[in-house]
Amino acid sequence: MPLPTDDPWYESHEALDTIQPGTLLANRPVEFRAGSHWVSHARAWQLRYRSTDTVGQAISAVATLMVPERAWAGVGPRPLVSYQGAIDSLGPRADPSYTFRKGSQKEFLLMTFALRHGWAVVTPDFTGPRHAFGAGLIAARITLDGIRAAFQLEPGGLSADAPVAMWGYSGGGQATAWAAEQHPLYAPEIRLAAVAAGGVPTDNRTLYRIDGGFLSGFALGAWLYISREYPQTELLAHASDQGRRVFAEIADMTVEELIAYFPFRRVEELTTVADPFGTAGALLVNEQLALGRRLPSAPIYLYHAIHDQLVPIVEADDLAATYRRGGVDVTLKRSHLGEHVLFHRLGAKGVLRYLTSRLETPPQPTAAPAGPRQADASSA
Numbered sequence: 001m002p003l004p005t006d007d008p009w010y011e012s013h014e015a016l017d018t019i020q021p022g023t024l025l026a027n028r029p030v031e032f033r034a035g036s037h038w039v040s041h042a043r044a045w046q047l048r049y050r051s052t053d054t055v056g057q058a059i060s061a062v063a064t065l066m067v068p069e070r071a072w073a074g075v076g077p078r079p080l081v082s083y084q085g086a087i088d089s090l091g092p093r094a095d096p097s098y099t100f101r102k103g104s105q106k107e108f109l110l111m112t113f114a115l116r117h118g119w120a121v122v123t124p125d126f127t128g129p130r131h132a133f134g135a136g137l138i139a140a141r142i143t144l145d146g147i148r149a150a151f152q153l154e155p156g157g158l159s160a161d162a163p164v165a166m167w168g169y170s171g172g173g174q175a176t177a178w179a180a181e182q183h184p185l186y187a188p189e190i191r192l193a194a195v196a197a198g199g200v201p202t203d204n205r206t207l208y209r210i211d212g213g214f215l216s217g218f219a220l221g222a223w224l225y226i227s228r229e230y231p232q233t234e235l236l237a238h239a240s241d242q243g244r245r246v247f248a249e250i251a252d253m254t255v256e257e258l259i260a261y262f263p264f265r266r267v268e269e270l271t272t273v274a275d276p277f278g279t280a281g282a283l284l285v286n287e288q289l290a291l292g293r294r295l296p297s298a299p300i301y302l303y304h305a306i307h308d309q310l311v312p313i314v315e316a317d318d319l320a321a322t323y324r325r326g327g328v329d330v331t332l333k334r335s336h337l338g339e340h341v342l343f344h345r346l347g348a349k350g351v352l353r354y355l356t357s358r359l360e361t362p363p364q365p366t367a368a369p370a371g372p373r374q375a376d377a378s379s380a
Contacts (some may be wrong), residue, residue, distance in 0.1 A: 003093065003217070004289070010062060016060065024149040024153060026048040034105075066121045087126065089253070095127070118300055125142070143176070170340065185294070194358035195300040196303070200311065220267050300323065308343065
């Protein structure tokens with residue numbers, strides 16, 4: 001199976017600046033695997049479409065659309081769920097468009113739950129051409145444009161009036177929450193009926209806490225991901241000779257490889273500054289990447305394990321409180337079951353109940369709520 005970087009289909013030759021965001025550029029039917037077995041209960045296509053990066057430049061993006069084989073028997077048109085998986089990789093090997101065809105997509109079980117409800121599912125490669133995991137704005141735009149592109153695929157059979165939901169956990173939950181906040185400004189025409197985001201890291205303080213511990217390779221990778229889309233972090237400018245060698249070695253590693261490569265180490269060991277997370281550039285980016293600077297217009301379900309060892313529960317509490325102060329319809333599920341990894345699966349039952357109540361009797365979309373932290377259109 002060729003990597004996306006070796007597959008000519010991913011290459012864009014269009015004049016993207018002349019094309020509207022979300023425009024479907026190319027598609028192809030694909031077969032996909034769950035482990036070693038081909039999945040036969042849904043049809044699938046890869047979609048290539050026009051999107052926008054962090055600084056507003058036109059880019060080409062890719063998503064995978066799955067539609068159940070059986071006819072939709074519910075009331076109204078078949079709903080569409082945009083599922084954002086945790087793409088924790090500095091290269092393309094964790095992109096859903098690749099892992100689905102290879103049979104290594106770790107979150108397919110969660111997407112199967114949605115398919116069994118009869119819902120269509122689209123899952124984007126939301127880290128973009130620079131594989132910038134944690135860079136929320138580009139993730140939001142690629143996600144929303146993937147929804148737009150899915151409605152344009154004629155063989156998919158989706159109705160323009162179909163209700164839409166977004167769902168994700170951990171890094172995928174972060175992308176989902178960012179897309180929810182950007183939806184009123186970037187893609188207000190999407191009939192977003194519900195959002196579910198779990199285990200969401202709301203700002204970069206999460207990186208500070210795990211730096212130096214067993215998961216410090218994740219902190220290193222995430223900071224490098226972010227610096228690709230936000231060079232003002234100045235991470236590369238402050239890199240030592242050893243740091244530059246390390247950054248070259250890890251350039252396309254997955255999160256599992258990063259954790260094995262850099263346990264119980266600190267990012268500062270690879271830089272010429274005492275606190276790479278505390279430079280002027282880093283602090284500026286930290287502020288830009290904090291969730292809660294905008295307000296979603298759709299109802300949102302936040303779910304989080306109280307004993308989450310990676311993202312403290314206070315981050316979910318604070319985000320829910322911020323949204324509620326701005327008038328957002330928020331449901332917060334705090335659970336004593338499991339921790340960050342286990343609650344990904346354990347929390348899915350509540351998500352499905354919530355999405356069913358919203359998608360199969362969807363509320364009418366409302367205008368974006370006005371709140372004290374509503375940012376202006378120029379902010380990230």
